[in-house]
Amino acid sequence: MIFIKSKEEIELMRQSNLLVSRTHAMLAAEIVEGVSTLKLDKLAEQFIRDNGGIPGFLNYNGFPNTLCVSINDVVVHGIPKGNQLKSGDIVSIDCGAVVNGYHGDSCFTFEVGEVSPEVKALLVCTKESLYKGIEQAVAGNRIGDIGYAVQKHAELHGYSVVRELVGHGIGRNLHESPEVPNYGKKGKGVKLSENMTIAIEPMINMGRKEIYQEADHWTIKTRDGKPSAHFEHTIAITKGEADILSDFSLIEEVLNSKK
Ligand code: MG
Ligand code: MG
Helix, strand or coil: CCCCCCHHHHHHHHHHHHHHHHHHHHHHCCCCCCCEHHHHHHHHHHHHHHCCCEECCCCHHHCCCCEEEEECCEEECCCCCCCECCCCCEEEEEEEEEECCEEEEEEEEEECCCCCHHHHHHHHHHHHHHHHHHHHCCCCCEHHHHHHHHHHHHHHCCCEECCCCCEEECCCCCCEEEEECCCCCCCCCCECCCCCEEEECCEEECCCCCEEECCCCCCEEECCCCCEEECEEEEECCCCCCEECCCHHHHHHHHHHHC
């Protein structure tokens, strides 16, 4: 069942998503060579709690942390550890927060130190593919229109789209119907209607699309060991342009001031 939100609920979701984006912006200043991913996790948990939120992922289906921290060939669901970030790494930080009973969910992939031009291009294309998907997220279109747009853009650049993990409806629950795949056919799938809230989250691999899960039952990696990138926004569907509830501009401001 798909939960259509009221205007008031969408404003509450904007608050939880803005807290997620502010957490990302805080972390943007901390992501440097040598920092441990566990430190980033602790900073994020404290920041969310200090700002009236509850970490959305902590204990979700038993997940042990606030952040999913996925480095290089880790696609998603990496568990923060004492491991140190190195120059040349990319690190996707997936973060969720609950404020007033509503979930926010957003992911941003960061560069650590000097990243190769090939890997930078993967990040650019993955973020672009997210916005290509969002362009199609309009009332009256279908879920397949979103996936088609994401897939087309990624494959045009020679990358591949992970099939096993998808975006989702979101609201009082972190994961609601419908599923939002990053691949698909135009005009197919659930029809989008006004005030549906969904998370669109392309996971794009530099090499082949195949993935596997590590023995920890969480960490998902690319089979070929090549890097993977992940960007995610939570949006509300309208009759026109989607209302993007999370906000990368807060993150990008910090990144630009680091340069
Ligand atoms: Mg997420
Ligand atoms: Mg999500």
